[in-house]
Amino acid sequence: MFRGSEALAAGALTRAALRGPRYRRLLPDVYTPAALEPDLALRSRAAYVWAGNRGVLTGYSAAEMLSAACAPAGAPAELALPGTHPKAPPGVLIRQVTLARDERRTYQGVELTTPVRTAYDLARRCSLAEAVVAVDALAGRFGFAPKEVLGLARRYRGARRTLRLPEVVALAEPLAASAMESRxxxxxxxxxxxxxxVQYRVPDRRAHVVASVDLAYPEQLIAIEYEGADHFAGHRVVRDVHRYTRLVDLGWRVYRYTADDVYQRPARMVAEITRALRHPR
Structure with missing residues (x-):
């Protein structure tokens, strides 16, 4: 990733080459090789370069850089900048926040908020469900207890939207394997x-673990699985078929849901599992 003006000034590229098919302009004067996917991590790095390699990546940008992906599709890059700054281009969100020195860190050449501070910011800012998703992802990735978020709330008494943090923490589950599983x-x-x-290990009749399922109601022998795109790859399909067969053979009912179900048919999912719980085997 580089600034186009600097590459031109150094003679490393011509203007024609910069505008050609080999490079992609992500932000004003910020370019990357066109082959790179412009995901949130790349766009967040671009925002940092656009700001002159200053400021602190926050919120979903920090989570993405920390490999705790939890952002909804299309989330903008987020950057905290002190004082006056140029107007942010489309796709970049500037935050005005107070950060203590122990709430930021350098990671892979950029400044970003620590995992706990990132969880605190997202837990206050997002809807209840998405707040829990973020805390799940960060606490699970870095092994901190969700209640550590409440410590920052005590540090910033009176900050907006902190009253609901105990509810977010109570709903959090660091064992969740993915953001969609949390959703x-x-x-x-x-x-x-x-x-x-969460991540329940199902034993067979000899107490040998035969499968780990995303969600379970063990007493009712109900397993609930989130099926992401990776579950439909050839080798994964075969493995899942064997696993589901073992579960059914042990008397379990397996409910499998996709992103479309989570986002578009949540009421149907609740109704199906409600019926299953009311009529146990």
């Missing part, structure tokens, strides 16, 4: 169903 769990819990076990 699936929250559809059920916020829909009024009992809290399911």
């Amino acid at each position: 699936l769990r929250l559809v059920l819990v916020l829909g009024g169903l009992p809290r399911p076990a």
